[in-house]
Structure formats: C-alpha cells, structure tokens
Amino acid sequence: MEIQKPYLLFLADAHDRLAAKVATGIRYWHPEYCVGQLRMAGCQVDCELPDLDIDAAAAKGAKTLVVGVANRGGVISESWVALLQQALERGMDLAAGLHNRLSDVPVLKETARRLGRSLFDVRHTSAVLPVGSGRKRSGKRLLPVGTDCSCGKMYTALAIEKALLARGQKATFRATGQTGILVSGAGISIDAVVADFIAGAVEVLAPDNEPDHWDVIEGQGSLFHPSFAGVTTGLIHGAQPDALVLCHEPTRTTMRGVDYPLPDLADCMALNLKIAQLTNPLARFVGISINSAHLSEPKALEYMADLERQFGLPVADPFRQGVDRIIDNL
C-alpha cells in the first residue's frame, strides 16, 4: 500500500504525546509530509504544525487525513466520524493503524465508495502474498533485531535511513508495522499476515534493487520473545540482511508482557546471526543501538563504552549520538 502525501495529522482529543505517538512520529521523521494538524476540543498535544480545519487542509493540498492517535482499545471514536467523513468529501483519503477498521464504519465505507476514495487500515493487509522463495535478491539490506519488543528497532531503522540519505547514499526505510507504515507512507504489517507468508511478505516489501541501494527494514519482536519469535524468524529470513544492528534497552528486567528474562547480548547476537545466515551467509553485525533514555548521560556512556570493548562493534544511542559510527561500518 502507498498512502498519498501530504498528510493532515488528526490528533483528535489526545491527552498526551504517547496517545499521539503516530502523529508525533510522522512529525519527527517526516515534517515535509505534513501540511498541518487537526485538533478537537480538549486536545493537549501540539505537533507544532499549523492548526487547520478540513477545508483549510484541503485548500493546502492535503491528500490524506492520518489518524495520528490511539485511544484506549484502539477504536475509532464516534465523535471522530463526522470529521473523517468531511475529509473524504473534501477529497482526502483516510489512513489509520487502529485495531478496528475505518472500513468497518458503514458511513465511512459508503462515502469512500461513492467518491472513489481509499481507506487505509494499515494494520491489515489485503495483498495476495507469495510463500517466501529464499532466492537471493540484488541490493543491500539492513535489519535491526532486538533483545525484546519495543526497544528501539523502528527508531534505529529510521535514523539509519535518514543518515544514509544525508550522506547522499541510496536508502529506503521499509515499514513492517502500523506505526512505521504511517510514518513512512508504505509497508506491510507483517504480524498481521497469515503465518505461511511472513518471509514472502518481506521479500515483496524489499524487492531486488540497485547494488548500492540499502533497504533499511523495520525490525519486529525478538527471537527470544515466546509470543512473537515466529514473526521475527520469518522477518529475518525474508529480509536476507547483509547488516544486522542489535537493539537493546539496558534497564529492562523482563520481556514485554511475559515473565521471561532478557537474553544475554552475546547469546542473542549468535542466534540472530545463525538464523540470518540461512538466507544470507554473509550476514554480520555492524553495530549495537542502545535505548539509554532511562540512564543518566555518564552511566549511558560508560555502559556503551563497555559494550564496545566487549564486542568490538560501534555502539551508539541514536537519540543521544546519532548513528554515524554504525553506518561508517557498513
């Protein structure tokens, strides 16, 4: 799916930045995609974009209204529907990554059908996907892998894409989850595909490319997470990564949502490498990305220096230091 830009970011009545993380992610990574924000009464988030109503956004050329918030339960609130319908009538498509679908709201489905607009429910794919072939593709690929879920893999991938592009290199972020899809405007939510097609979906997502082009593929889950390691395995096999980056949040004591310890970093790297080398025997780790938000600056720097000595790889927190030292190692 390819979502038309530019976007009007719909912040609804979001009470905090976490509730608006899709909108803040798009604003942070791709301000050039955004013509403005639409806030309802009570909204307490500001993406520092012009406040536009539907008419003003349409006049400024907005092609898609993106639902940039997730409320409790991930549902489409009834109080939003009139505004969403108005956006369709003013010529915009709609995009959302919520659990329930835009296309399950009858008035939105009917209005979109009547006017020929698209509803992008990016958590769900209707694409017919192939089974993975394992055939080696041209071009280069980088994949962040994690000790856990939600430890910085998307942030790392977006930072690496941005840094490569800033150096004039060819690079494309390939989104594999709903937030990444809305941030970048394209992708496949691979945890929502049928199990037989995980690797095949990633093969489609990151196809043959120029020899010096880097696909920077969004990572998902962890090989050590008992709920989601199947998704991670298929993702690694489909990605055929030349370069792996280990992502880790060093203050976490158990894995997200389950009572399992975090893996040892060396053990985690060894298993990821073993799995990756099935479809790309040249796969190797090029760096370690640390989410050190919960450490003080001195503690974070000391921790990363220790890891760097231990593994002989560049170690960086993309938010504190950028990823230049990691991509120097590509």
Place this chain on the structure above:
Amino acid sequence: MEIQKPYLLFLADAHDRLAAKVATGIRYWHPEYCVGQLRMAGCQVDCELPDLDIDAAAAKGAKTLVVGVANRGGVISESWVALLQQALERGMDLAAGLHNRLSDVPVLKETARRLGRSLFDVRHTSAVLPVGSGRKRSGKRLLPVGTDCSCGKMYTALAIEKALLARGQKATFRATGQTGILVSGAGISIDAVVADFIAGAVEVLAPDNEPDHWDVIEGQGSLFHPSFAGVTTGLIHGAQPDALVLCHEPTRTTMRGVDYPLPDLADCMALNLKIAQLTNPLARFVGISINSAHLSEPKALEYMADLERQFGLPVADPFRQGVDRIIDNL
C-alpha cells in the same frame, strides 16, 4: 474444531492414492472412524471400506462426509456439489481441507444454514486466538521436528500416539495441519493463523493436562526452510516440548520447493534444541525418525545404525520398525 464421527470418506474420482491421501490417512490411522467410502465413476482408489451411497451411509450413522481427495489446485469440483448437498440433506456435516472453502459454494452454505449443519474448512480457523504467553503448562509434550517439510513428522507423531496408547499410557495427537486435522478429527491449521498468534494457537491446542499425559503434537516445516521457519519457530515455542524427535528423509538433496541444501543433522538438532529451550529448558531429543522408503532394507538399516552410533539416540523408521525404541526413551 471437533468434527463429529463416524465419517463417510468421499473419494470422488481420484486417480491414485496420492490424490486421496487424506482418505487413505484416515483409513490407515483410524479405521474405526470410517463407516464406508463413496466413489464416483472413474475412481481408481480403494480404501477397502464398504462402498456406500449417501442414503446407505446415513442409515449406517455417518455423521460427517469428509472430502478425502485433493485435485489439482485444491478446489471443490462442480461435479461433487450435488452429492455434497445430498449429504447435508441426509443429516451429515461436511469437512474438507482444500484451498477453497465449502462455505464459498453458495448452495452448500445455504443448505447448511437452512438445516443447521456444519461446514468444516479445516485449513482455515475462525477461532479467536490469544498471543502466546510462554507460561509453562502441566502435562508432557512431544514434538517431531524436521530437516525439511514433508519428511514424516505427521506419520511419526501418529505412530507415537498409537504406540503410547497401546501401552496403556495417556496420549493425544494434536493436529496442526489440514491432513492431521481430518485424520484425527480436531486441531488448528497453524500455518493459516495470523502470524502474531502462532505460538498462542499451539498453547490453546495443547492445554494443561495430567502430569503423566503426553500430547503428541504434529510438527510443521523446518527451522532450515526459508519459506516456513517462522511457523516452525512459533510452533516449537507454543508446544514447549519435553521431548523432540528429529525426522529426516535421507535421499533428498534439496529442500521442498526451494534450491536450498538439507541441513547437517547435528546442526539441525542443535538449533531446534536452542529454540525449544526458550520455553522449556528441559527439552531434549529422545530419538531420530527416518523415512527410508527410498532406500533398500540393508541400506536403510546400515544408515540408521550409523546414526545411532553418531548421536547415541534410538533411530527408527516408524513404517519399517515402529517407534517402540523411541518411546522407551521418554
């Protein structure tokens, strides 16, 4: 899903035993489930069951007509529909494991709805599944794992269930694919669930049980198959196997459907053990099951004796020798 027994096996116009492998599998493993077979003109397969038409099968108490054949493309032939409809009208449910669904044939869907019958499209699940929890469950579990797809994992699991039951032990075969579901009458086709729920589906399929009960779970794919390893990983994590059996077909030179070599057996066992020990640290291999159909008896015995010396584990071809020596090692 739980399919009502006994069955009428529908062989349609199958030209050879491979086309009728679902029917021959049910007949071989569970003759007590079968009241008879229904063959159309031109059918060249005989399951050595009474030939019954729909009326006669209904009179003998058949509860479900099972489509026991797969034609090219896995479709429901138009020439079958009148017979399938008649079975519904005589009180039977329908079950099939084809790509396209019984419920997508309007007249079957409408007839079933009108009469309150069930249509079991066992390749597809409508169950609402949880994400895997990784919580250790009570009871014992055995899982065959393979060097490749289609190398004897279902046969091995069914043979082990049968041998355990013959010894008076508590055991249940848990089907994870369409043939296994139709052979045993229950299960979840895990390659058809949404990727996020692979491990969770297996947790539901093989729930808490008595301490001395063995769930014998049907294996799927291979950790070394670039198309399907994600499914295999989630299956292993959800199964939490206490006992693993390696399944191997020694004459194969590339993996099914892809140009990849078969893995080294020691390497394959090491990776399966590594993955299994995430959710069950006590997982271990208890034997090796060889599909030696393409070797002469002397060559097969020599090959298996070599493996037994190399790995120090019981090695057997379940078809030639049974699985007693493997289950002696549980």
